[in-house]
Amino acid sequence: MIKPIIAANWKMNKTVSESLDFVRRLKQLVIGMNDRQVVIAPSFTALHPVGAALKGSSIGLAAQNLSENKDGAYTGEVSARMLADAGCTHVIIGHSERRILFGESNDIVRAKIGMAIEFDMQPIVCIGETSDERETGQTFDVLARQIKEGLQQIEPSDIRRVVIAYEPVWAIGSGKTATSEQAGEAHGFIRKLMEERYGAKSARLLPVLYGGSVNPGNIRNLMAQKDINGALVGGAGLDVDTLYKIISF
Template sequence: MTRKPIFAANWKMNKGASETEDFAKAILPKVQHHTFPCDIVIAPPFTSIPKAAELLGNVSSVALAAQNCSQFDSGAYTGEVSPMMLKEFFVHYVILGHSERRAIYGESDEFINAKVLKALEVNLRPIFCIGETLEEREAGKLEEVLRRQVTVGLKDVSEEGLGDVVIAYEPVWAIGTGVTATAEQAQEAHAFVRSLIAEQFGGEAAAKIRIQYGGSVKPGNARELMACPDIDGALIGGAALEPASFLEIIENGTA
């Protein structure tokens, strides 16, 4: 089965509105009237989403994402942003369960699952992040960790709902470190994740779901990583902050 690759730029806590405007204007000539063999997603910080929506909201080849959302529609949740608020700004995807949310802010698998279910309920597409730390990998716990994250994080998701989920496998030891999993390591983990989806949702669902790789993806390694049969695009951090670098990754990854 042919799966359409998806390349997502996770800007993290970078780029205010003016920098977002500069980035959008830099890529507009490349994306405005061009058809890509992949989906392109950009995830600015919350405060920059309105500017990104203003400039890119009507560009069919680019979709906007948020980097997080609440599991609630509204209420007394100081500092939170609801999925319904995001939808007002043409946001179609939301990154959930990123390792930085798990490690720095203590988000549990159950907490992330509640967000996944809420996002699907309001027709936002989760980019659901999973991945092991270096200590877990070295202790031989890779499969145990991924199994727990997938099983709990996607609990109660319907097979139909799963069709709107993108999984992002990100070995924590490769995020922002400059160290990238080898293509062999990445493919092995992706194949295992796909087998977990087959166990939980069936073979057809497993064949359809897109699984991105994230972790120091750069123009120089994109082609080799994306050539792996179970890797369906990339979730890109630092290398997606520069328009030329982000576009080069997409170009190399879809060549």
């Protein structure tokens, strides 16, 4: 049985003080909810203070990105070692906004996954197709390529530390969402790919999250799909009461 994961990606939102107000309230709301994992991904500037505020709680702390390089002359970059030192337990890798806006390739995603694992953080690896790719019947080809190339160097012994997040790019921030059946079909395909690559047991234990305009109104139907193990939440995760409704599915 996979413990459901609800991860809130705040993107470029919230100051440090706003972030702290949010997590202090959320900590109280989720007390006793031990049957699911909650993860918050604030901005880089808020990571350390939010991590300190979350001490003693069950809420995980995620970075929204990291460098594929260990250290060195990379102005503006943040390394895995720095993130681990700030208290991060998770890191989002390969989000569609990083792939599209910043040109991150599957090779870069692969290197970043390796860095996260090396520094004992759980990578939340994002994959998904664009609207054009879906309309031309390429969804499964795109997912297979992103998984094959992104996880190419991940050993079977390390795959248990990975989380996959399926995010249909056409649904992110659009108010659109895949139907629960569409999402379930994609998740089933991902599970089958992982089984072929890493074996049935590893695939069965691998969390696969859905991301794409998740909200309190669709979370239950999504979570009713057998291969969906949680959600990567965007805009709906910026309000503590709304996020709590999603967590409480």
